[in-house]
Amino acid sequence: MSRSDHTASPDMERVIDFLRRRNDALDSLDWDQDLVEDRILDSVGFVEFLFLLEELTGERIDPKRIDAMNFRTLNRINAAFLAGKAVP
Amino acid sequence: MRVKEEPAFAEMVERLSAKSRHDHYNPYTRFTWPDRMDDGSWWMSPEHLTVHGTGLVGDERVLRELARRETVNFFSLHVHGIRELMIEVSRRIHTPRFAAYSEYLHHFVGEENAHMWFFAEFCNRYAGGIYPDVSTPYQREVFEEEWEDVVVFARILIFEEIFDYYNSRMGRDRRLPEILQELHSVHHHDESRHVAFGKQFLRHLYAHAVELHGQGRTAEIEDYVKAYMAYSVRSLYNPHAYRDAGVARPLEVRREAMAHPAREEIHRRVMARIDRFFVSAGIFGTPWGGEGVAV
Numbered sequence: 221m222s223r224s225d226h227t228a229s230p231d232m233e234r235v236i237d238f239l240r241r242r243n244d245a246l247d248s249l250d251w252d253q254d255l256v257e258d259r260i261l262d263s264v265g266f267v268e269f270l271f272l273l274e275e276l277t278g279e280r281i282d283p284k285r286i287d288a289m290n291f292r293t294l295n296r297i298n299a300a301f302l303a304g305k306a307v308p
Numbered sequence: 309m310r311v312k313e314e315p316a317f318a319e320m321v322e323r324l325s326a327k328s329r330h331d332h333y334n335p336y337t338r339f340t341w342p343d344r345m346d347d348g349s350w351w352m353s354p355e356h357l358t359v360h361g362t363g364l365v366g367d368e369r370v371l372r373e374l375a376r377r378e379t380v381n382f383f384s385l386h387v388h389g390i391r392e393l394m395i396e397v398s399r400r401i402h403t404p405r406f407a408a409y410s411e412y413l414h415h416f417v418g419e420e421n422a423h424m425w426f427f428a429e430f431c432n433r434y435a436g437g438i439y440p441d442v443s444t445p446y447q448r449e450v451f452e453e454e455w456e457d458v459v460v461f462a463r464i465l466i467f468e469e470i471f472d473y474y475n476s477r478m479g480r481d482r483r484l485p486e487i488l489q490e491l492h493s494v495h496h497h498d499e500s501r502h503v504a505f506g507k508q509f510l511r512h513l514y515a516h517a518v519e520l521h522g523q524g525r526t527a528e529i530e531d532y533v534k535a536y537m538a539y540s541v542r543s544l545y546n547p548h549a550y551r552d553a554g555v556a557r558p559l560e561v562r563r564e565a566m567a568h569p570a571r572e573e574i575h576r577r578v579m580a581r582i583d584r585f586f587v588s589a590g591i592f593g594t595p596w597g598g599e600g601v602a603v
Contacts, residue, residue, distance in 0.1 A: 256446055262448060263444040267543070
């Protein structure tokens with residue numbers, strides 16, 4: 221599923237903005253871009269990203285239950301953490 | 309590895325091993341743990357709280373609670389951080405490249421194991437346990453093994469320098485309960501040996517990696533080590549500790565605190581010694597200077 225199938229919610233806009241500030245190779249139109257392979261989400265930035273998702277979802281994310289696959293693409297991040305939230 | 313060709317370094321390693329043997333203690337009997345820790349005292353010196361100097365938290369009750377939660381965070385960082393680094397050191401003991409240093413590395417692992425135990429023990433006894441590890445599920449890019457050696461021992465040094473900055477100060481702070489002063493002080497004592505070894509060892513490892521692989525990776529290594537310094541400073545600011553202490557808007561306060569000019573100055577101060585070392589050892593072309601902490 222590509223970006224054109226979505227209206228980016230304000231939360232996803234913040235996700236995109238966060239990732240782009242870390243690495244401008246992020247293609248905000250390609251929600252299937254591999255964020256790990258393209259080094260947009262890296263080992264030292266991961267914790268910050270987790271905290272951002274906690275802020276957006278209002279919930280603490282249990283580190284023991286982290287599935288790395290859920291962080292690999294914008295589509296996966298949206299589906300795993302933010303899709304349940306209404307798009308205004 | 310060139311330890312045989314460097315008698316001064318070999319001598320230092322032997323001297324540090326002898327000191328480790330002489331100073332050895334049993335961590336499980338070394339401390340007298342009080343039954344309770346609820347006398348309302350500061351668990352961390354207020355000037356070492358991550359919100360200090362920012363004016364973001366004014367309520368002293370919240371600050372005292374934050375001192376408790378940030379102590380737990382500080383000790384948790386040690387437990388998780390040193391576990392990863394002990395695994396890396398253990399992988400190398402008695403391998404051909406590290407054979408000459410194996411005895412000292414045994415002392416290192418033994419002492420770090422003791423530290424890990426007593427920091428976790430404090431949290432388990434008085435604070436309901438440590439904070440969970442939130443490290444990445446991803447592997448970073450792996451370099452050639454000699455560059456990996458450089459990265460591992462650079463990370464150990466950064467880690468030790470941060471702890472030593474706070475341990476050396478809080479070990480002398482009479483406002484803290486005696487057991488906390490003692491934990492900081494014992495850790496500071498052991499770490500001074502590790503830092504002395506680590507700096508000389510890292511110079512060797514770096515020279516060896518350059519000799520084998522040339523200068524091609526050096527900029528990448530510098531970038532990685534600097535990013536790790538920023539990451540290490542950020543890990544002191546745990547939003548879960550803020551929340552548990554009753555700080556309102558914990559994630560926003562964390563972001564504001566990390567970017568505050570007063571804090572930027574403190575980040576530079578905490579890392580000043582190691583930053584200077586990296587420059588003098590030729591590992592950095594320019595100082596880190598606190599860059600990359602704010603998000």
